[in-house]
Amino acid sequence: MFKFFKSKLKKVAISLKKFSIGRKLKALFSKKLDASLFEELEKLFYESDLGVKIALELTDKVREILKKDPDTSSDEILKILKAELLNDIIEYEEVEKKKPHVIMIVGVNGSGKTTSIAKIAKHYKDEGKKVLLIAADTYRAAAVDQLASWAEKTDVDIVKSKQGSDPSSVVFDGLTAALNRDVDIVIIDTAGRLHTKTGLMQELEKLKRVSNKVIENSPHETLLVVDATSGQNGVDGAKIFNSYTPISSIFLTKLDGTAKGGIVLSIQKEIKVPIQWIGLGEKLGDITAFNAKEFVDDLLSTE
8 A cells, every 4th residue: 555655656756847946946045146036036936836935935935045144055955945945834633534424516618627526536446435426517518418428437426417407406416315325425517607608607616516405515625627738827827716616626627748836835835725636547446645845856956
């Protein structure tokens, strides 16, 4: 089991180290200490998808360090920057899961939401849990069929309806079925709403109300799926989603490709929720729990 998780962490490390800013930072610190260095530094942080706020804060931190001691080594500066980033990261704490435990998944189209649902379903099924999927994304063509296909591959139950059906009624039927079937984990798929479409976002609030009527205090978790390549759009979208339906944790997808990964730290800083999962590819087993120290170490790696 240890080797299994170690191999996944190695995959995360390989991906992040492609875009590690540690080497670039060391190169910058070898230059003459002047105003242009700090401009380059701020640009580097921003281009690494850490976001404006974190870029400014880290640049100010480096300026403060070098003002006190211009001879501070690049290794020492990197050590301090890692501590600064870790200090802002909220660790995910496992919540008590009473049967049935309801998880609502939200996120924009193209973020990898459906595949992420399948990965989570497999994770809990492998733990011996009885899992039920609810296909409440009734707007997008083929969305129900895609989720049904994943349900078959993961060998879990699904409650679905035809495209165009009322998502709230599907959720009602699904949660009622969960109670009758003695289900452990319920995962609700929702439409990949664009955060600019207020009417669709309000539908999320309706789904939560219906869910709470069937199973008290549900959904117990609302997980936001974020594409690691989304940049500032990911931050803006997360803020809007969180304003309509408070997010409990984040699933960061597509970290195996061209993603720099830093944007998730910016998102977390804005909406102050923990990162729970990382998606590493398209396979069902390409999922691992987020490890803050490993993530920051790899992001600022000099290797």
